[in-house]
Amino acid sequence: MSNEVVTNKQLYDFITRCGRCAQCTYGYKETEFELVCPIYKRFNFFTYSLGGMAQLARALDEGKIGLTESVSDVFYHCTGCGACGEMCARVDFRDMVELQHELRAKCVEVGQVPIAHMVTIEGLKKDDNMLQKPKAERGKWAEGLGVKDVTKEKAEVYYHAGCQYCFDEELWTVARTAVNLLKKAGVDVGIAGKDETCCGGRAFEMGYQGEFIKYAESNMEMLRTAGIKTLVTSCSDCYYAFKVLYDMHGKKGDLEVFHITEYLDRLIREGKLKLTKSVPLTVTYHDPCHLGRKIEPWIRQEGKLKAGEIYQPPRDILNSIPGLKLIEMPRIKGNAWCCGAGGGVIDAYPDFALWTALERIDEAKSTGAEAMITACPWCKRNFSDALKEGNGRLKIYDIVELVEQAL
């Protein structure tokens, strides 16, 4: 190692061992060997793949190339969906997305980042959110909801809405429904309203690791002060941040972190939520990357981090809704095609984000489903925007919207 671009020894070993077989780009036989890497399918050039980025990382480390705008452009086009790590036969140690984390952190250190990310991070520093919205408006989504404020009174469970749900008015109904479902099930739930801040997860994925640590520390301080032991979130990005990234950096402590699908699945099993009304709809389910393969590698972490992928709970919820029929797409779970919004791609390369979403929408429509269900606000936003681009009729729902219809 010369330039210390990849400081993690295991990652460095990997980039020197990559045989450029391109297995990182396509799924196994259950997907009929379909491509699963959005950047590789879009650009059809090996540089745009895990193997390609590994070669770039090695060349950077050995000083053969510089960290120029075009090199950084490759790293930032990747949504960080983690499909490559599932497919690569050589990855037997950690999440391959860590390579992207290292490379992007280096891009940040030398200031070689997409302009849109610089603007997003400035907005984050100023207003504590990723959408460049005034922080004073953060609590508006919950107006009239009649839910506890954990900064003023005790609650057993803290519901973290996340930036997208707080500021995207079209998505407010999802977060409001989630809180109402928890209340209906008798959960002692509270929110932080206007005092909630970003989890920092997206900043981390963009390479701004220092900014992430700032938010990890301030969020955990807020939760400790409020006496919170259990966190539930509807945002899969926030879930990944609290569950995995906070733990990776020793910030999580003993906080229990649940995605809303896990928590609702448990409440349904315990009979606290009874799904009795028929919802006559044929649907397919899109696995958000941050609920699946980006969590799954931590199972292999010598027993320390046991996050576990969330593939079954949302399917169990959907199957327990009377009248609803679930049809699977060819690329699901570890082989799932990304929605395109991840890793800051939706900010820096919105056209590519929509292209990726449209591919998934076509796949969903090919199943004959009337609606695609997801469990992440970033996926829902990107799919909804792609549909506006005129890709025909398909409804996009968050899973909690269907649960509410079935009550």
Place this chain on the structure above:
Amino acid sequence: MVNIIVCIKQVFDPEAPVSAYKIDADAKRVVLKGIPPVLSPFDENALEAALRIKDAHDSKITVLSAGRSLSKPVLMKSLAVGADELLLLEDSAFEEMDSYATAFTLASAIRKLGQYDLILTGREAANTNAGTVGSGIAEILGIPSITIVRKVELNDGKVIAERVVSDGYEVIEAPLPSLITVSNELGELRYATVKELVASRKKPIMTWNAQELGVEPPQMRQARLLSLFIPQKESRCEMIEGETAEEMGANLALKLREAKIT
């Protein structure tokens, strides 16, 4: 037309959390991961001062920055918010310069640029907090300087500045050319949109190395870093005993006297 030069230092984000900073004592350097370079915040205030003058007067703003491996995308923010051109002084000789060397290098570049009516700098850099480069440039160029300023205006060929003092501010008038060091009280730098940042790529960026600037780096450096460390902070809490509040108060007073605090 008013020719304004704004000197901007690129520093690592001073708002990054303390826990993200590490020190490599042997290499005498700060080790950072995922912390971006930014425009030093007081220098951003100086740029905002220049932009406000440009809002009121026909002006040309040249932004000047010196160092090694400067980040163009970061410094181009100055072009995006309204500066007209960017001059980068880039050379391995310009890495980790002390205050004198920095003032000397910047003054040399300003002399070479030739035309200037007003030079603006931040009151101090966010990483060293030395606060001497601005005055140093003025001294080398032989022009007046006004430090720690919260408001700058041009009137009738003169600069009028409000200088922050402990109990208020002084209003100072000086002829042009002058140098002003700007403080945070002036206000934050205006926001750059994505569109402005993209458009800034069409604005001119010049780069000069030490040879082109005609300076001899080894002669410039006056200070040498001997060691770098994070100071150890120790705190000890002692509970003052006593049967009653009065007794505890008296014991506390005795302790304070023993410690020579009172």
